[in-house]
Amino acid sequence: MSDGQFQGKAVIVTGGGTGIGQVTAREFARQGANVLVVGRTAERLAETAEGSERIRPFAADLTEDGAAEAIVAAALAEFGRIDVLVNNAGIVEPAALGEIKPGAFDRVVATNLLAPVYLLQAALPHLSESQGAVVNVTTAIGQRGWPMTGREFYAATKAALESLTRSWAVQLAPRGIRVSAVAPGPIATQIYAHEGLTADEARAQHESLKGMVPLRRLGKPDEIAYWIVQLASPSAAFVTGAVMPVDGGAVIA
């Protein structure tokens, strides 16, 4: 991949303080982009930005009213343009059938599904015509049917985001804005710790998911970041509406 292909471009990465989002933000910056990283925790964002003048932190809760507009305003104030939007922030809050109370999934829907809607809506008037790109982060395991009870609703929000990816790709194509998704398999991040699992529980969750992966290992955040950046890049100019599994073969097993 060319190191300077994002020179002068401006990128927003949500969930950019940790895991896949952190590595993605750093890779965009390495390739010349200015990057606004968004998350709720200022210290995590500062860690991502450390050592890079091109990465600017912006602390915001994507589920709050007005957050999308504030994020877009911050990107425009910092960089004067928006070329790429990466909807990477996501949460898992499991609840199994039989135990689901009203409202149990409100935060999951607001974060995984509605936040990308509002953020794209706010960014759209400013997204580069002809070279704009949106990359949504979904999930590969959810395309098969989640084996452990309680996380199927998380998978459902990601399936809905994949549907939006295809519809937005069609609707925004006349403006030259491409919309794609990366669907990771199980990746070695702190996602289960952030969900509230203990280290042992998180390890057990990852171990059982690993059993669904023909390549028999967890993916690494940089293996997902590579494809997010690739799909946003000018070299993918003829790709839109694609959902790219990066999962060690999990969806086909």
Ligand SMILES: NC(=O)c1ccc[n+]([C@@H]2O[C@H](COP(=O)([O-])OP(=O)(O)OC[C@H]3O[C@@H](n4cnc5c(N)ncnc54)[C@H](OP(=O)(O)O)[C@@H]3O)[C@@H](O)[C@H]2O)c1
């Ligand atoms: N790891 C996997 O196995 C895997 C597999 C398939 C898909 N994915 C997807 O990949 C994406 C990145 O996950 P990850 O594995 O890197 O886990 P992660 O480290 O938990 O990343 C999630 C990020 O989202 C941010 N976030 C959560 N709620 C937010 C909100 N309301 N407003 C703003 N930011 C918010 C978190 O930061 P704060 O808490 O500081 O806000 C965090 O940086 C997610 O969409 C996830 O569903 C992960």
